[in-house]
Amino acid sequence: MPQGVLSVHALPSDHHDGPWDHIIVPPGTKERLLSTALLTMRHGRRLATLPGLPHGLVILAGPPGTGKTTLARGLAQAAARALAPHGATTYVEIDPHAFPSEMLGESQRAITRLMMDTVPELAARRPHTVVLVDEVESLAVRRSAASFETNPVDVHRATDALLAGIDSVAQDYPGVLFVTTTNFPEAIDEAFLSRADLVLHVPLPDEQTIATILRNSLRELAGIWPELRPLSEDDELLADLAKRCAGWDGRRLRKTVLQALSQRIDVALDPAQLTADDLLAAVNGAA
Ligand SMILES: Nc1ncnc2c1ncn2[C@@H]1O[C@H](COP(=O)(O)OP(=O)(O)OP(=O)(O)O)[C@@H](O)[C@H]1O
Ligand SMILES: [Mg+2]
Structure with missing residues (x-):
């Protein structure tokens, strides 16, 4: 793998189905995301001839565990499926920690290589x-806030390199879509934010969404242990659990359902014995 690249996949691919459907977000969110992706990927080349060219940049911002990374992965597959009649999609995951800023100028050079060589070669x-x-x-550090203790010159240069790279890819490979995620939109450089074609705020789930996430988690377990099907259909129980989980993120909700399986040895050995009380105990224990 070239420096900074975690993985490269050809899409669509059957084993990338799933993430797009299993993340529950407010109505309209997925359509907005997919439309933005398709416009860039399908028509970026033509739109790039206009003065206000798209940058092919989407930012998913929100608290930890709200499904941003999963949604981004799912988006790649959903867009690849929709565009399959026009050709396949290369899906690349970048390692944000591959560009350490300790060595003066090193991260700048690595980011420039990534944006000027690696991404074009993959594209x-x-x-x-x-x-x-x-x-x-961690890559698009807000220059106006970069602390002077942490080598501000290098931080500036790395952010500059990323911005120059985004501009250059948008110009020469206008069909490339960058999907980025962050827990800290306020720490991202303003010039990077202003290049985004879409900044989407992914919120914590509301009570109804919490109930749906819990239901889906139980349904997935019922796929392995069919005896759990009635629990996943118990609306009253789900509504009660959802109330107790107000303010929790999706990751924590899914983990809590798993924790319910490890409340008792009997259930751990045979998850088909899971009860409503185990779920309540897990939720109360985690609260
Ligand atoms: N809205 C949701 N609906 C269903 N599952 C969710 C939702 N949000 C999170 N999850 C589950 O939580 C787990 C974590 O999701 P993911 O890693 O995509 O979150 P993230 O927003 O990228 O978190 P972080 O900001 O910490 O990187 C996944 O297993 C995902 O299925
Ligand atoms: Mg993530």
């Missing part, structure tokens, strides 16, 4: 390309 492989950059605040 030349197939008609469409999606690049996921998780925790983008």
Whole structure:
């Protein structure tokens, strides 16, 4: 793998189905995301001839555990499926920690290599390309806030390199879509934010969404232990659990359902014995 690249996949691919459907977000969110992706990936080349060219940049911002990374992965597959008649998609995951800023100028050079060499080489492989950059605040550090203790010159240079790279890819490979995620939109450089074609705030789930996430988690377990099906259909129980889980993120909700399986040895050995009380105990224990 070239420096900074975690993985490269060809999409659509059957084993990438799933994430897009299993993340529950407010109505309209997925359509907005997918439309933005498709416009860039399908028509970026033509739109790039206009003065206000799209940058092919989407930012998913929100608290930890709200499904941003999963949604970004799912988006790549959903867009690849929709565009399959026009050719395949290369999906690239970038390692945000591969660009340490300790050595003067080193991260700047690495980011420049990534944006000027690696991404163009990958983009030349197939008609469409999606690049996921998780925790983008570590690359696009807000220059106006960069602390003077942490080598501000280098931070400036790394952010400059990323901005120049985004501009250059948008110009030369206008069909490339960057999907980025962050927990700290306020730590991202303003010039990076202003290049985004879409900044989407992914919120904590509301009570109804919490109930749906719990239901889906139980349904998934019922796929393995069919005896659990009635629990996943107990609306009253789900509504009660959801009330107790107000303010929790999706990751914590899914973990709590797993923790319910480890409240008792009997259930751990045979999850088919899971009861409503085990779920309540897990939720109360985690609260
Ligand atoms: N809205 C949701 N609906 C269903 N599952 C969710 C939701 N939000 C989070 N999850 C589950 O929580 C887990 C964590 O999701 P993910 O890693 O995508 O979150 P994230 O927003 O990228 O978190 P972080 O900011 O910490 O990187 C996944 O297993 C995902 O399925
Ligand atoms: Mg994430």
